[in-house]
Amino acid sequence: MFETIILLLDATLRVSTPLLLLALAGLFSERSGVVNIALEGKLLAAAFAAAATAFATDSVWLGMLAGMATGVMMSLIHGFASITHRGDQIVSGTAINMLAAGLTITLGRYWFEMGGQTPALSGNQRFQAITLPLAEMLENVPVIGALYSKLLSGHTLLVYLAFAMVPLSWWILQRTRFGLRLRAVGENPHSVDTAGISVTWLRYRALIIAGILAGIAGAYLSTGHAAGFVPNMSAGKGFIALAALIFGKWRPVPVMLGCLLFGFLDALAVRLQGVELPVVGEVPVQAIEVLPYVLTVLLLAGFIGKAVGPKAVGQPYVKSR
Amino acid sequence: MNNNKLPAWINVLLLPLLNLLMAFAVSALVFIAVDVNPVEAASLMIQGALGYQEGVGYTLYYATNFIFTGLAVAVAFSAGLFNIGGEGQAYIGGLGTGLMCLALDASMPFWVIFPVSMLGGMLFGALWALIPAYLQAYRGSHVVITTIMFNFIASSLMVYLMVNVLKPDGEMSAVSRLIGENARLPMMDEILGWFGIAFDPSPLNFSFFIALAALVMVWLLLWHTRWGYAIRALGANPTAASYGGINPKRLTVIVMLISGGLAGLLGMNEVAGYSHQLRLDFVAGYGFTGIAVALIGRGHPIGILFASLLFGVLFQGGNELSFEYPNVDREMVEVVQALVVLFSGALSLMLVKPVEKIYLAITAAKADKLKAQEA
């Protein structure tokens, strides 16, 4: 039993990682006042770019760079429409999601002629699992050994990076000048503007950070977790991340907990497919799959706590008022 | 989007057309990038979509879907609500239509099943919009987020129902049984046949007329009834609307129900009209295309009709293209669609200022000339 739980949690960490990176991406952009329903598209595009580049250059690092660059590019399109030209943030986000879904397959098919997939990646083209120091030595220590060497050790670098991003994001938001301004611009952009700070540039920077994080998430998906890109491999993760962002009320640590919860549900759902449980019988996997969405709706409805986003989120900034 | 300094024809026709042109220009670059000659592709698409009867049939069949989902988005939008859940509402609406057909086809004649399945579709679609609507109106959660969530919930629910409930024993794909002949809508070739007009068979069916009727009804509703007045007032100025005795909460719910009901009509075309069975994913993104359609059509039924035709051409032409070019697939059309949403929706304000400048410069030059002539 203990073993099973450890393994489930182990899978949870792997599955939560892209959610976490994405949710933090969403956190930066939404705290700056830009709704980010484009996370899904950014993830997908970055995953494709990372896998394609890793394959072409035989370097997972170049792949990740390409993923980040793609995430940033998507963010810049997002910003160009919704910051510079004050377009609707939801509409531009939807456009980016569609663009990513179409373009990845179109280009993938053209380049690799494999129905939109990239070739399978191996060796240097992928992030390999890292064994933490002492993991092998501690393996047989009861409880702690399993926790350390089975659960914490043996993930790819990006998993650790994603979790390290949580305190870092918190620190940036709460302890730095940039963070203060970022939070302010999402609450009351007029206050930022009258303080002589450019609302536009601040929001662009937030979106660029979001692009970088979404890019890493994409790289993780196609070169860390999986070994190559398959069409639509984002499979709604962008929206689950959005749900986790709301669930965590736009704060890094609760957002992480949200991602872990949703990741856990996913890991659980995978393992429960077609399995008869004692007492309850076979739980429809769909019922577990929808839990993140249902929980988020309940939260939004104020039935479990209350989620109130940054005040200025979703509104293009116009000077006069 | 409207600019007071520009005459209506620029606002309503020229600017949307320019936005569309930009989207097409960028799309052409993508075509070139994958070694497809965009001019050739365009002509092939138009030929495939409009060049022969069956192609026209397919184009209008797709357009039927877009009219439903486009209207759904537009009606909600005129009340200031961004219903991004057309996808889920259409899915559940189609379920409603399908269930009615499956339940009644053994015992009832067409003239009973037809209205019941149509109402069933609208009702199910409306119900799927009800919870997000209620939460927006009474609990302050944002309809954009909740409808996104409800799209996913719909999709999981449908998988469950299709796999565990509706799939006949021994069937491997997750599809329901076929509905009886008496539950199917007449195909267009049959209908035209009654009038002695020959038309090649295509998926185009009676739903097209339902869609046209929906366009007229929505137009009447929004611009020629007191309820439409209330809806538009709510969208344009909620404070003034509530001052004017309009209950914003109740109206929000009602508008979302109408919107969901319109999306739910998609089932008439897909289930009762074309595939004659419930299948997984029959909505196939039409709900999202509805956003693009409503944006280009500027929320007006006439605009939506033209935008739906445009997307019908893109979809059918795109299929044709994927048949001819190994490099091209339906995703190519999705790219075009994305660019249209980007330029016509998110970047719709980009060209206003430049166009205004040019227009004012031209009128000023004209005025100068007139003055010079007078002098």
Added chain:
Amino acid sequence: MSQARPQSPLALELRGIEKRFGDVHANRDINLQVPAGTIHGIIGENGAGKSTLMNIIYGFYEADSGEILVEGQRQTITSSREAIAAGIGMVHQHFMLVDNFTVLENVILGAEEGGLLAGSLRKARKELTRLAEEYQLDVPLDATIEELPVGLQQRVEILKALYRGAKVLILDEPTGVLTPQETDHLFRILDALRQQGVTILLITHKLREILAVTDNVSVMRQGAMVGHVKTADTDKEALAELMVGRKVRLKVEKGPAKPGEVLMSTRDLTYTDDRGVDMLKSVNIDIRAGEVVGIAGVSGNGQSELMEALAGILVPSKGEIRIGSHHITPEAPSDPKSVRAMKVGHVPEDRLAMGLVKSFSAEESAILGFHEQAQYNGPVLSKPKAIEAKCRALMEEWDVRPPNPKLRSSLFSGGNQQKLIIAREVDQNPDVLMIGQPTRGVDIGAIEYIHKRIIDMRDQGKGVLLVSVELDEILALSDRIVVMFDGNIVGEVPADKANERILGMMMANVIPDELKAGETL
């Protein structure tokens, strides 16, 4: 009009400032000289262009042309950053604070030193403690803005400017939201700042305040500067005349009122807003047939909430409203539609936010609230001809220009929008007409016409409830005047006993001696 060159050095000088917003010429060839260490008042009617000018000085808007000189140096100020660097600070009409930040965070926003906050916060805390002592500007530094009353929020804004080393401080209508005591405190602060050599630009509508604290006054009208005077050399009447370009003191011809039965009344009416603040506290008021009841008060003391509660827009949290035979209580609340059905007309205070829908055509705005009436509707479809005919008739009767029912509501001027709204409400022949700020931003001809129609309503035996920030208007039209302060009714004065002094005292929650005798209370 030119300004005599003052003796002391200039802190700020403007030369030929021009600004247009599309068709609106908000600032026309503005010249202004502000001597250092003085308080300079700027007055003008709503929409005269005061805020626009201040925003240009603060770099928030960029002037189309013109020059700004700070301490004799020409400065290019194209952003707030440059204005701040030039030593200009501004307290906006609407505060520019982040509600869920602490005072300290708000103060350092944009003035942080280095990439990390800790140092800036420490330094700011020290500096603010010093400033607070020096200028009596105490604020709890670690409280969040949303916890603070407006008066304190304003101090935060002032602190923000001082922290940035402002030598020129602009205050845009700082007293509109303040109680008289808070206003007094503010003026003491301003005085202290002046002593320290800070130059202050003060925008206000209140002539009394101008006379009380400023050294010089400039007057704006329709985007232009129409006068610069030394405060010591002028008086209220002269300023008012400059402001509106005519002799003030409206005379409204009216006979004595013949009050009849009570048409609308409230008993212990209490309204608590979303934040849990009681905006109305046990208000009792009666409106009788054939009288005009005026409500005076500093804006924000519950007048708006009273009207909206009576109109059914706000649901009272305690007490009762009676309209004719109807009783409206928190348990049996009403709504705007039902209140209209009880023959109550309502002209809201803010015509653009509430009175009409800007994107609607005039004819559509002209039926707002009555769009469900049988005269405009068939069984299903509406009757466009009937709607157009009604709008045309109203436009003709009230001289709304241009008389085009198809024109978008936003394309009419403020006065014409207002006429259309009042016409709509009066046309329904209500028993009670509630009317807020009837002549805000309306030209003289229209003011006179509107005033005449209000008196006509009264003389036809209707009850009129009038809310206005213009004491002149209240005094000219009302038969009884009720004064509100902090959600309470301070007292009531018959029109023939009222004057500005009495009302002014009551608006500050002071009962004048002559009323204490108790004849009306």
Added chain:
Amino acid sequence: ADFKPAVAYDTAGKHDKSFNQAVYENGVIAFNKDKGVKVFEYVPSNDTQREQGLERMARRGYSPIVVVGFNYAASLEKVAKKYPETDFVIIDSVVDLPNVKSLVFAEHEGSFLVGALAAMKSETQKVGFIGGMDIPLIRKFACGYEQGVKHVSGDAEVFQNMTGSTPAAFADPVRGAELAKSQFSRGADIVFAAAGGTGNGVYQAAKDEGKFAIGVDSNQNHLHPGTMLTSMVKRVGFTTYKVFEEYQAGNFSAGIQANGLADGGIEWALDEYNRDLISAEDEAQLNAIAKKIIAGEIVVHDYMADNSCKY
């Protein structure tokens, strides 16, 4: 009808390294190379496009039209009725119409063989099965595999997981990898994936963890030499090729054609990539079992016969 061959793949596309790819490489490409006849190909991008694609091919006079996968059954039934002059071939499903040939395979027999091999090779005596979409066809693989394992080693444990209940379950390598990892962590050292594209994730996970995997449909041994123990080859490509050949010669017949071990429609793959992994005695034992199955001495239960796995 004239010989104008066409193939409609499933949505996974012709490069799924598995089922569709087998048709593509061993059917379409090989036929083209050998006979110089170009085969028209079509890949729908979603379920709703199947019907439109079939209709269009029929209208353009293609015949025979080979449709790959049971997902086509519903669409084919409609289109084949509409175009009685056109001949169709469906793989993996039965459509009972006079112009449709249904190719079905004895997957249970092949699965039995690879199950037996897994049991011989497993050190932990725990082996895994990962299916794609949870449907009777995939259960058929699972059931045969389980029987094969038990045949060799009655005590061995077989873990079974399905990836999902929609066609997407055949194209989800990430989930496949997760499932494989969970089975490895429970002690399995060999997994057999009957999951289309999802299998790629399974094989990758096996390689990452240093375990064995068994491929399916195509010969997938080359994907990860040293990791791929063998592949349960369903020779759909070869069979497609044969159908084309027959059609060209003018002897096409509708009806059900079953392919199994006996006729070479099903086999287990042994090539240079897994030669080193299979000992001579294992090979001999496996071939012996195969012979017994062909001879009917071992009866492998077909799950789809009674929708249960009781043997």
